[in-house]
Structure formats: C-alpha cells, structure tokens
Amino acid sequence: MNIPRPSLAVYLMANEDAPALAEAAVRGGATVIELGIPYSDPLADGTTIQRAAQAALDAGITPERALELLAEIHARVDVPLVPMTYGAIVEGYGIEAFCRDAAKAGAEALIVADIPPEESGPLRDAAAAEGVDLIHLVAPTSRPERIESAAAASTGFVYLVAAVGVTGARENLDPRVAELLERTRTAAGDTPILGGFGVSTRAHVEGLIAAGTDGAIVGSAAIDAIERGGPEALEALVRDLAAGLPS
Amino acid sequence: MSSTNTAQHGTPADAYPPDDMGRWGEFGGRFVPETVMAALDELEAGMNEAFADPAFHAELALLARDFVGRPTPLYLAERLTEDVGGARIWLKREDLAHTGAHKINNALGQAIIAKRLGKQRIVAETGAGQHGVATATACARFGLKAVVYMGEEDMRRQRPNVVRMKMLGAEVIPVTNGAGTLKDALNDAIRDWIANVEDTHYLIGTAAGPHPYPYLVRRLQAVIGQESRAQMLERAGRLPDAVVACVGGGSNAIGIFHSFRDDPVRLIGVEAGGTGGALHARSLSGGKVSILHGSRSYVLCDDDGQVVETHSISAGLDYPGVGPEHAFLHSTGRAEFIGATDDESLVAFDRLCHLEGIIPALETSHALVIAERIAHDLGPTGDVLVGLSGRGDKDVDQIAARRGME
Ligand SMILES: Cc1ncc(COP(=O)(O)O)c(C=O)c1O
Numbered sequence: 159m160n161i162p163r164p165s166l167a168v169y170l171m172a173n174e175d176a177p178a179l180a181e182a183a184v185r186g187g188a189t190v191i192e193l194g195i196p197y198s199d200p201l202a203d204g205t206t207i208q209r210a211a212q213a214a215l216d217a218g219i220t221p222e223r224a225l226e227l228l229a230e231i232h233a234r235v236d237v238p239l240v241p242m243t244y245g246a247i248v249e250g251y252g253i254e255a256f257c258r259d260a261a262k263a264g265a266e267a268l269i270v271a272d273i274p275p276e277e278s279g280p281l282r283d284a285a286a287a288e289g290v291d292l293i294h295l296v297a298p299t300s301r302p303e304r305i306e307s308a309a310a311a312s313t314g315f316v317y318l319v320a321a322v323g324v325t326g327a328r329e330n331l332d333p334r335v336a337e338l339l340e341r342t343r344t345a346a347g348d349t350p351i352l353g354g355f356g357v358s359t360r361a362h363v364e365g366l367i368a369a370g371t372d373g374a375i376v377g378s379a380a381i382d383a384i385e386r387g388g389p390e391a392l393e394a395l396v397r398d399l400a401a402g403l404p405s
Numbered sequence: 406m407s408s409t410n411t412a413q414h415g416t417p418a419d420a421y422p423p424d425d426m427g428r429w430g431e432f433g434g435r436f437v438p439e440t441v442m443a444a445l446d447e448l449e450a451g452m453n454e455a456f457a458d459p460a461f462h463a464e465l466a467l468l469a470r471d472f473v474g475r476p477t478p479l480y481l482a483e484r485l486t487e488d489v490g491g492a493r494i495w496l497k498r499e500d501l502a503h504t505g506a507h508k509i510n511n512a513l514g515q516a517i518i519a520k521r522l523g524k525q526r527i528v529a530e531t532g533a534g535q536h537g538v539a540t541a542t543a544c545a546r547f548g549l550k551a552v553v554y555m556g557e558e559d560m561r562r563q564r565p566n567v568v569r570m571k572m573l574g575a576e577v578i579p580v581t582n583g584a585g586t587l588k589d590a591l592n593d594a595i596r597d598w599i600a601n602v603e604d605t606h607y608l609i610g611t612a613a614g615p616h617p618y619p620y621l622v623r624r625l626q627a628v629i630g631q632e633s634r635a636q637m638l639e640r641a642g643r644l645p646d647a648v649v650a651c652v653g654g655g656s657n658a659i660g661i662f663h664s665f666r667d668d669p670v671r672l673i674g675v676e677a678g679g680t681g682g683a684l685h686a687r688s689l690s691g692g693k694v695s696i697l698h699g700s701r702s703y704v705l706c707d708d709d710g711q712v713v714e715t716h717s718i719s720a721g722l723d724y725p726g727v728g729p730e731h732a733f734l735h736s737t738g739r740a741e742f743i744g745a746t747d748d749e750s751l752v753a754f755d756r757l758c759h760l761e762g763i764i765p766a767l768e769t770s771h772a773l774v775i776a777e778r779i780a781h782d783l784g785p786t787g788d789v790l791v792g793l794s795g796r797g798d799k800d801v802d803q804i805a806a807r808r809g810m811e
Pocket residue numbers: 506507532533534535536610611612651652653654655656657658720721722766768769794795796
C-alpha cells in the first residue's frame with residue numbers, strides 16, 4: 159500500500175451509510191479510509207466507537223456484509239482502504255478466507271487491534287499471500303524493543319497511538335509522542351507513520367505533523383460529527399482537519 | 406518456597422506453567438491492545454520476582470492465617486452424604502474464608518504484587534460481587550484505591566455486596582453496556598486499565614485474561630487444592646475419587662484441581678446450564694475456540710465470532726468465556742465439564758441449607774448438583790471433594806424475592 163504523505167485517514171464504522179460517508183470524507187480531504195468491522199466486545203474502543211459498533215450489529219452488519227460495503231466504497235472512492243477489527247472476527251471468518259475476501263473487496267491493509275506482533279504470525283502470512291499489508295500499533299507505553307518489532311513488522315503504515323487509553327476524542331495528545339515517534343521512525347525506515355487515538359482538532363493534526371508523523375487518523379471525532387450532522391458535518395470536519403496537514 | 410513436598414501437597418502450585426507465549430497447548434496468549442503489553446511484561450516479571458522471594462511467601466502466609474483464616478476446614482457433610490446414599494461428600498470450606506469466598510486468596514496475593522510494583526490504584530471487575538468485596542478488602546488492608554466495575558443487572562441481583570464494597574471504601578462503577586453482567590464489567594475494567602495503565606494494576610478476579618493472569622491466579626488459588634489434598638489424606642486416609650467445583654472463569658476450580666493433576670482423581674468442573682435450553686453459560690461444554698478478554702479459549706460466540714448472550718441465575722457464573730487452562734484440560738480430557746441448571750442449583754442450595762446448616766453461594770450450588778450425582782454413582786466406598794467456593798449471604802435477597810419470602 160502506498161499512502162500519500164502527508165495523509166489523513168478517516169475511520170468509519172461499517173454500516174449502510176458508509177459508502178456515502180466515505181465519499182464525503184474523501185471530498186473533505188481524506189486520503190485513507192479505515193472501515194471498522196463491528197465486534198461485540200471492542201476492548202480498544204471508547205464509548206463513541208462502541209456505540210457505533212453496537213448500532214451496526216443491531217442493524218445486522220455481519221463481517222460478510224462489512225466486506226461487501228468495503229467493495230462498494232472501493233467502487234466509489236480512489237483512496238487506499240483499510241479494514242479494522244478484532245481477532246475474534248478475523249478468526250471466526252477464517253484467517254485465510256478473511257484476507258482473501260478483504261483483498262478482493264479492495265482492502266490494501268488490515269488493522270487488528272488486539273493481535274500484537276507476537277501473536278500475528280498466521281495473520282501476517284495470510285495477509286502477505288494476498289498482498290495485503292498488516293499494520294501494527296506502537297503506544298507511548300511501548301518499550302523500545304516492542305516499538306522496534308512492531309514498526310519493523312508493519313507494512314503500509316505504522317499506527318502510532320498518540321494517547322494512552324482507548325479510542326475517543328480528547329483534548330490533549332500524549333506528551334511522549336515526540337519521543338515515541340523518534341524511536342518508531344528509526345525502526346520503520348521508509349514506512350509512513352500515522353498518529354491516532356484522540357485526534358479531534360486541527361491543532362492535534364498540526365501537533366502530530368510538527369512532531370514528525372506523516373499524518374493523522376481520526377475516528378471517534380468523525381463518528382461524533384456524523385451523529386451530529388451526517389455526511390455534511392463529516393466533510394466539514396475532515397476539511398478542517400486536513401487543513402492542518404502541510405500542503 | 407512454593408510447595409515441593411509432593412507427598413503432602415500434590416502437584417506444586419507452579420507446576421505445568423504455560424509456555425513462553427503464555428499458552429497451555431493452543432490456549433491462552435496475549436490478545437490485547439499494544440498500550441497494555443508493557444504492563445503485562447511488567448506484571449509477569451513482578452510475579453516471577455515475588456514467587457522467588459521468601460518474603461512474599463511469608464507475607465502472604467501470615468495474612469492467609471491471621472486475616473483470611475486459613476487453612477479453611479475440610480468438612481464431612483454427613484447428613485448430605487446419608488441423604489444421597491453414596492460416596493462421602495467432603496466440603497472444602499472456602500465459604501469460611503474472610504469475605505466469604507475463595508476470591509480473597511487471589512485478591513490479597515495480587516494486591517501485594519501491585520504494591521511491589523508501585524501501583525497505587527486497583528481496578529477490578531465483579532459479577533457476584535465476591536471478587537469486588539475481596540478486592541475492596543485487600544485495598545483497604547494495603548491502603549490502595551479500589552475501583553470496581555459491576556454490571557447494573559448484577560448490582561441489582563447482588564446488592565448486599567455492592568453495599569459491602571462501598572463500606573470498605575471502594576468506588577463501584579455501574580456498567581450499562583450489553584446485558585450489564587460480568588462480561589461487560591470486564592470490558593470496562595480493562596478499558597479503564599488501558600487508560601490508566603501506568604499507575605493502575607488490573608486485579609482480575611478469575612483465572613482468565615491475558616498472560617500472565619491465568620497462571621498468576623492459579624498459583625494464588627492453588628492453596629485450596631494443596632490444603633484439601635493434605636486434609637483428605639489425613640481425614641479420609643485416601644485421596645478423593647473426584648474433585649468437583651463450579652466454573653465461572655475458573656479460579657476456584659483450577660485452584661482446587663491443581664494439586665490433584667498428577668493423581669488418579671477425576672476433576673469435574675460444573676458450568677452454568679441456565680434454563681437448560683438455549684440460555685446458559687456453558688463455555689466449555691457449549692462454546693467454541695475464539696478470543697475473549699485477552700486470551701484464546703472456549704467462548705460462547707456465534708459463527709462470526711460475536712459473543713452471544715448468556716444466562717445464569719448466578720452472577721458469578723454468567724460469563725461467556727473461561728480460563729485457558731481449563732480449555733486445555735478440557736481438550737486433553739484431563740478434566741470433565743458438565744452443566745447444572747438454575748433449577749437444579751436451587752434444589753441443591755436448599756438441600757445444603759436444610760441438611761447441613763450451610764447457606765452456599767448460588768455459584769457453589771452448581772457444584773453441589775453434580776457432586777451429589779457423582780457421589781450417588783460412586784456408591785458408599787467412594788469420596789467426593791467439593792470446592793465450597795462461597796457462602797450465600799449475597800444471594801438471600803434474590804432467593805427471597807423469587808420465593809415471595811418476607
Ligand atoms: C462463591 C463463588 N464461587 C465461584 C465463582 C466463580 O468464579 P471462578 O470460576 O473464578 O471461581 C464466584 C464468582 O463470582 C463466586 O463468587
């Protein structure tokens with residue numbers, strides 16, 4: 159996967175509105191779309207994404223349907239697509255079948271929030287066989303050797319967790335981002351690094367860029383915007399955040 | 406200093422450790438967001454240091470004796486035995502431990518380790534409230550801040566324990582997600598831990614979760630089996646034919662089973678059979694291999710991997726997962742897992758009240774259902790050891806309401 163530098167990745171929950179929302183996000187300046195495949199017990203997620211996942215499940219969104227929605231998004235927008243989910247969903251589907259069907263639907267990379275590098279062997283092999291990148295996370299609490307292994311194992315981009323905690327919009331990003339980034343950069347080589355968790359304002363995006371990332375990932379704030387005002391509000395938010403990227 | 410006197414204690418608490426990945430066979434491991442991986446490494450190191458340190462064992466042993474009241478008695482339930490008309494039924498009285506259940510064994514051990522690691526704040530989940538009370542107690546004893554997540558439905562059905570936790574100074578946070586039961590409380594406790602991992606220890610209440618928790622909890626609960634094995638040899642002059650314990654996440658069961666791993670003794674775990682129909686919490690006898698709360702084990706989930714609704718009259722067994730070591734014992738056939746329904750458990754509850762003058766917890770009543778059955782089948786020459794995991798004080802409101810008692 160080749161993402162533009164700088165990049166703004168926007169996370170959407172897989173639901174029937176997702177294709178239209180993806181178009182709105184891309185109009186606003188999103189350069190990557192992450193599509194959440196809902197799971198009943200999303201441990202890494204705060205209340206906003208939990209609620210969105212539960213609503214999607216209540217609306218009958220299965221992993222199969224989520225991948226169909228991904229294919230629809232693929233037909234409508236021309237940016238890299240990255241499904242994001244949890245280990246139970248990938249394994250429930252079958253690791254190889256999931257990677258194959260995700261690739262067919264247009265996925266260029268995968269994020270599985272609760273499968274750390276040491277548990278990711280079978281997934282990495284299956285993804286590689288389909289030409290799909292596997293993205294790992296590095297966090298402010300990660301020790302140097304873990305940062306190195308996660309960054310080195312990541313292809314596509316490295317997901318830098320910019321706040322300790324679960325997903326969710328917040329005021330301040332973690333003050334250790336700069337240090338974390340420096341270590342990650344050394345290990346990641348040419349692979350881009352995007353910062354996420356808590357990104358909700360243009361100042362956050364500017365802060366991440368100033369720290370030296372290749373861009374930002376926005377999730378909960380995007381979902382909040384959609385709840386407030388649908389695709390228009392999403393497009394406006396993304397446009398505002400994208401203005402924080404260097405041109 | 407862990408027990409190596411096999412003649413008296415059976416399998417040492419640290420025998421059968423998980424592999425380097427924290428797995429027994431394919432079960433266990435660490436399936437958690439990156440943010441807490443370092444905390445798990447730190448806890449694993451802290452556990453290893455503590456168990457290698459005589460001072461840790463001395464501190465825990467003193468508390469076990471003077472604070473918890475260990476060793477807990479082994480009691481021959483003569484009238485129950487007579488009424489069943491089969492093997493002798495022996496009760497390992499964890500209900501007599503301070504705070505009323507086995508949960509205190511784990512809570513104190515983890516609190517000491519948390520202190521050693523310099524953590525000031527403890528977060529825990531609770532279902533029946535026994536683990537919450539044990540955690541609140543251990544935190545009061547050690548001057549730590551306790552934050553306990555509890556599902557709203559469980560707060561309703563186990564109200565006395567909510568009050569106890571608050572009296573002990575714990576903050577109880579109601580969980581409204583999902584069905585408002587134990588699984589949902591674990592989710593939110595883990596999320597809190599992820600957000601506060603640097604000063605907070607997650608004090609899980611059962612033998613589940615990411616490595617090293619299942620191993621740590623088993624080592625701390627193995628005292629139940631160590632004591633009861635020695636007590637059986639002394640009192641009955643022989644080992645039991647079977648050991649029976651209820652399984653929620655599996656901490657009291659793994660604790661009592663462990664010492665008998667290498668003995669010719671049947672190990673029988675009793676899961677919540679719920680209504681006897683589709684609604685139950687039989688993760689091992691009715692679930693499939695998946696990932697939940699940080700480890701690979703048997704989970705009650707649908708074909709997509711989504712966790713399904715569970716039901717048990719007992720809040721402590723109403724959980725769709727189970728500890729990975731039980732999954733391993735199930736897969737190798739070393740342990741057997743059987744369900745007992747709500748209704749059967751209520752009958753066993755009454756029988757222990759009326760025949761022995763002991764009010765058992767509803768969780769524990771599930772073990773009694775199967776213990777009676779096994780005792781009957783074994784006949785008079787046999788011996789059955791039951792983990793009497795807790796007392797039923799917490800359940801009196803629920804049962805009284807059910808029966809329209811004043
Ligand atoms: C008295 C009692 N027994 C058993 C359990 C089940 O837990 P575990 O399977 O970890 O022993 C509980 C949990 O709340 C309990 O309170």
